[in-house]
Amino acid sequence: MDLTGSLALLWGDRPGPRRGPKPALTHDLIARAGIAIAxxxxxxxxxxxxxxxxxxxxxxxxxxxVPGKAELVALMADLAMGAPPADLGGGDRCARLRAWALALLPGFLRHPWVLEATTGPRVVGPNELAWMEAALAQLDGTDLGGAARMDVLAVLAGHVRGIAQQAATTPGGDAGTQLGAILAEVVRERGDRYPAVKAALAEAAEGGEDEALGFGLDLILDGLRARLGEPAGADPTQS
Amino acid sequence: MDLTGSLALLWGDRPGPRRGPKPALTHDLIARAGIAIAxxxxxxxxxxxxxxxxxxxxxxxxxxxVPGKAELVALMADLAMGAPPADLGGGDRCARLRAWALALLPGFLRHPWVLEATTGPRVVGPNELAWMEAALAQLDGTDLGGAARMDVLAVLAGHVRGIAQQAATTPGGDAGTQLGAILAEVVRERGDRYPAVKAALAEAAEGGEDEALGFGLDLILDGLRARLGEPAGADPTQS
DNA sequence: TTTTATTTGTGTATGTTAGACACAGTTTTT
DNA sequence: AAAAACTGTGTCTAACATACACAAATAAAA
Incomplete structure (x- = not known):
């Protein structure tokens, strides 16, 4: 795994002068082809x-x-996620962070393989860094240290990833439904040993609404508001 | 991917009667060998x-x-994570959830590949389900719905995963240091376009302390406490 | 304009991997 | 003793990533 090589590649540091025939392909074209397949x-x-x-x-x-497949996938992932939204809307800091997290989800849903492609050590591309920048910028002017800011980022992004991953297995296509069905089957057969899981699963299947993403984000951002000493924002789920 | 096959395998639903020679291996032995390699x-x-x-x-x-490699990896992952701690200590609900999350980390640190192995659709094994049960049991008696409970779980586990993943790339071994160094290099060269990242990174490298896990957990659990209407627990980082 | 250096696209070859299949030896049941 | 069932193995195929060398193409240098 030559990470230095893929860095120059992801960031477009191509040497200028050419002498031979013109290349017929571009990184963009190649990445798009890969994305379509994935x-x-x-x-x-x-x-x-x-x-x-x-x-x-x-x-x-x-x-x-492309030096190798790893670099191709990195290229694909960075292109697939795209750039963060330029405007996160009004509201306070936490509302903008909420918008940021919400904006992160569609990319993961449209390209579920990005979750797979961005686990483990990898090279951070321009778009990924832009997403980081967009979130960290919202934390400017707080008394949080650098590590703590990174951590807020990790919590938010981690949650979105988790939701996306859960959603990626749910829709009725391939193994997704099987997974849910199998989990339900296991719990039905041996549910006595896992009463809390059984109860939660039954109730979740019954109630049905999955505002999972919003719920978790509110959890996190409420905690952040308290930490920052900011007043609680408008919260539809609580009086 | 035959998920039904790996289910019976992970849960030890082996048919009883045998006639031929005794098998020389066991699932446990095989999984341990794989874990050692990974x-x-x-x-x-x-x-x-x-x-x-x-x-x-x-x-x-x-x-x-083992029917195939996917099942082998699933077997490895479930064994590597082990069972959740029987006792999460005293304290209130949220303190026990904190203990649960903290207990989750060492497994990921000892076996970083489990992160990779447990992304995407997979079969949930006995140990993974036991971890779920241990956490969900702490939410008994709350007014949270089934989906919300699952979501609290997802947020907590997602954060621990994120921290573990970050830690897995940091320690000075292979590509880890390279990754950090490369990120730093990118930011140094083009830092002007990413001022917030640059600042956070510089400050993080300076301050150094990474109580990242605890910080994030407190964030989440503070939010949860508020949602549950429980008083804030003893919190060393806030007066 | 000729020559030369450079780069592209390709064909061929190698090593690694997952997995299918059939077979011989072993052990329990009949 | 015979039959049935199961284990471990050798052989085979197909897919994959990647190395290497070569011919055609093209721009710079003479």
């Missing part, structure tokens, strides 16, 4: 051969643009 | 051949015990 058939379906073939080229020609 | 060299180093070889057997003999 969206339709999952990250496992993305192979050098497949991406190249979809572009009408040979597998080996891809290596002229 | 701990030492990462999840990528775990292959059927490698695990079998380390046990002194042929690759194909493993398939007598």
């Amino acid at each position: 969206d339709a058939e999952g990250l496992a379906a993305v192979s050098m051969h497949r991406v190249a073939a979809d572009l009408g080229f040979t597998k080996m020609s891809l290596y002229r643009y | 701990d030492a060299e990462g999840l990528a180093a775990v292959s059927m051949h490698r695990v079998a070889a380390d046990l002194g057997f042929t690759k194909m003999s493993l398939y007598r015990y």
Whole structure:
């Protein structure tokens, strides 16, 4: 894993002068082809051969643009998530952080494989850094230390990721429904050993509403408001 | 991905009567061999051949015990995380949830690959379910709905995962330090476009203390306390 | 304008991986 | 003793990432 190589690649540090024939492909084109495959058939379906073939080229020609598969996936992930919204709306700091977190979700839902692609050590791309910047900027002027700010970020992003991951397995497509069904089956058969899970599951299936993301965010942001000494914002779920 | 198969496997639903020779291996033995490899060299180093070889057997003999690699990894992950602590200590509900989350961390730190292995759709094993049960049991008697309880779980576990993931890339070993160094380098070169990240990073590197896990947990649990209408517990970071 | 250096796209080859399948040896049941 | 069932193994295939060398193309240098 040559991380230094993929850095220059992700950040577009290409040497200028060329002499040979003009390259027929671009990073953008390649990444888009990979994204299309991953969206339709999952990250496992993305192979050098497949991406190249979809572009009408040979597998080996891809290596002229990308050092390896890891870098290709990094490129795909950074492009798929896109840039953060320029405007997080009005409201106080925490409301804007809430908007930020909410804005993060659609990307994960549209490209569930990004969750897989961004676990473990990786190179942070321009878009990912832009998302970080957008959130951290909201914490300017607070008395939080650098580590604490990073931590607020981690909590928020972690929660969104968790929700996205949960959502990615739920919709009725492939193994998703199976997973839910199997979990339910296990709990039904051996539910006596897991009463709390059984109860929560039953009640969740009954009530049905999943405002999971909002609920968790409110939890976190209420805590943050208290920590910052700011007044509680408008909160629809509590009087 | 045959999820039904791995379910019976993870939960030990083996058919009773045997006629042929006694099996030389057990799921436990196989999983431990895999865990040893993953701990030492990462999840990528775990292959059927490698695990079998380390046990002194042929690759194909493993398939007598495990339907495929996915099931092997699921087995490894469930065993590696182990059972939740029987006693979460005294204190109020939120203090016990805090203890639960803190107890979750060492497993992730000892076996960083579990993060990778438990992203995406998977079969939930006995230990994972036991962890869920332990946390959900603390929410008994609250007015939270089933979905909300699951969500509290997701927020807490998600945060611990995030911290573990961050920690997994930090310690000075392989690509970890590189990643941090590269991020720092990117920010140093182009820091003007990411002032908030730059500031947070600089301050974090300076201050140094990373009570990241505790900070985030307090954030979440403060929010939860407010939601539950319980008084704030003893909190060392606030008067 | 000719030559030369450089870069692209490709074909071929290698090593690794997951998994299918059939077979021989072993053990329990009949 | 015979039959049935199960285990461990060897062989085989297909997919994959990646190394390497080569021909065609193209821009800079002569």
